[in-house]
Amino acid sequence: MRGGLSRLIHALLCVALALLVGFLTTRFGFRSDWSANGRSSLAPQxxxxxxxxxxxxxxxxxxxxxxxxxxxxxxxxxxxxxxxxxxxxxxxxxxxxxxxxxxxxxxxxxxxxxxxxxxxxxxxxxxxxxxxNALLRLSRREERMVAFLAGDGERKPDGEGNADLGQFTRYLLNQGVRCVPLVLGAGARIPDNTDLLVIANPRVAVAAPVREEIVDWVERGGAVLWLTEPGENAGLDKLAEALSVRVLPGVLVDGTGASLGLGDPRFVVLAGYPVHALTKGLELTTLFPQAVALAQLGAPRWQLQPFLRSSAQSWTETSAISERGDSTVRFDENSDEMRGPLDLGFALSRLSPRPDRREQRAAVIGDGDFLSNQFLANGGNRDLGLRLFNWLLADDSLIQLPPREPADRLLQLSPGRTTLIGVGLLLALPGLLALIGGLTAWRRRRRR
Missing domain, CATH: 3.40.30.10 (Glutaredoxin)
Structure with a gap:
């Protein structure tokens, strides 16, 4: 009787202890990350x-x-x-x-x-x-000013047409970047509060005073993004010289697009990118319709780094191509056409001539359609555009997280050791447990 009561009290105490522990877990929490390299927790940054x-x-x-x-x-x-x-x-x-x-x-x-x-x-x-890093950018309070050159048929930063950039600039506005059109007349200067000047595919030749002001802006240490197109005749040769970049003749044609079902060979698809902070971690494909190839001058005044490059199956096509595409387009070795890989995007940097002596940045891309309303949603176009503007605005002082890959747990075992482990787990261990159980049962019988 006393033994049964003792067991009942013991069971009740165990139940009460379990209920108490359960109650305490609802009031107090404790968490410990025992994963390799702390991969299940946030980094200190x-x-x-x-x-x-x-x-x-x-x-x-x-x-x-x-x-x-x-x-x-x-x-x-x-x-x-x-x-x-x-x-x-x-x-x-x-x-x-x-x-x-x-x-x-x-x-x-x-x-x-x-x-x-x-x-x-x-x-x-x-x-x-x-x-x-997205939270870090959103937490920055200052507003950045981006001026889009206007007045010569450029893409409108607030336009809703297929060729305009209204959708993309709305994303920039959400990140605290204000985009405004800028019309420069004779004697006008780019405002000092401008953080970045964008030249987005002028359709007609830019007036000489405006061209001079753009080049002077660059020489004064201003950041600039130049989006150019095949056959563009905007008269910006002095700007190209100031940026140490040369625009190659013809349109960039890439044969890899046919494998993706693109009928127009002028559509360049990129899935890999040269090493640069701009494209680090970018794993999405990007689409560039009717792009032009770029080359750097022999003695560049900048540190030029390509961040967009076509495949080895590309070349600069100088003959006319129909809008529907032409499956007979071929590389002509007897012409001035150039075979790929070819660069279509350069990131430029140098020490700024401004008193703050900060890094001056610029970028030249042989296509403006990839940021347009018509093509922005294709693959990683929007992601690349946001990365580009963050870099040009020197807004890339991001959180650098150390790699926290899982530890290497691969065991190299010889066939003999593998057999030994298998025999031990399948025969020896069950046999040992059976032996212990049998001995325990035999001893209990003897006590009775």
Whole structure:
């Protein structure tokens, strides 16, 4: 009787202890990351950034309910929410309103919109580096001013036409970058508060005083982005000379587009990029319709680094190509055509002549269509454009996270050792457990 009561009391105490532990876990939490290199926790740089964010962060994920993608995103962002509880996550199914999603520029693969302090930035991939750096850019309070040269038929920064850049500049505005058209008349100067001057494909020759002011702007240390096109006759030879860049004749043709189903050989698709801070980690393909190849001058006054390069199957086609494409287009060895790989994007940097002696940056790209309303949603065009403007605005002092790859756990075993381990697990270990069980049962019988 006393033994039964003792066992009952013991069971009740165990149940009470379990209930107490369960209650305490709802009031107090403890978490420890034992993964290799701490891969399941945020890096110290990200933790420091979250401490500096003094307002709520809203995350909107455009992902459908099917599959495991929502759970993966929620699990990843839980790391941030543990450190900053006012980070909210909301899922939107793109299939509920496809028209609204197209207007927002949401791709079918799903995107993640980070919103903080009235600004937003959209990500197509998810990683700690991308999320933390996006939050860092959104936390910067100063507004940047980008002037788009206007008056000579350039692409309009606020236009809604297929060739204009209105959709892209709205993304820039969400990041605190204001884009305004700039008409330069005789004797006019580029305002000193301009952070970046953009020349987006003038359709007619730029007036001589304007050309002189643009070159003078560069020589004064101003940042510039020049988007040029095949056959463009804007009279910007002095600008090309100041930037140590030469525009090659003809249109860039790439044979790899045929394997992707592109009928027009003038559509250049890039899936790999030369090593540069601009394209670091960019894994998306980009599309460049009707691009022109570039080359650097023999004695450049800048440090020139290509960041866009065509494949070995490309060349500069100097003959006319129909708009529907021409499957008979071939490289002509007996002409002045040049065979690829060819550069179509240069990033330039040098020590600024301004008193602050900061780095002066410029970029030249042999295509402007990739940022236009018509082609912005293709692949990684928007991502590349945002990277480009961040770099030109010297807004790339980002969080550098150390690589935290899992430790190498590969065991190299000889066939003999593999057999020995198999025999031990399949025969020896079960036999040992059976022997111990038998001995225990035999001893209990003897005691009775």
């Amino acid at each position: 990200s933790l420091e950034l979250l401490k500096r964010l003094d307002g709520p962060v809203e995350v909107v994920s455009y992902v459908g309910p099917g599959g495991t993608r929502r759970a993966e995103i929620a699990g990843f962002l839980a790391r941030y929410q543990r450190e900053k509880p006012d980070i909210s996550l909301r899922f939107v199914d793109p299939a509920d309103d496809p028209a609204a999603m197209r207007e927002l520029g949401v791709s079918e693969g799903g995107e993640i919109d980070l919103r903080y302090a009235g600004r937003s930035e959209r990500l197509t991939l998810l990683s700690e580096s991308l999320v933390s």
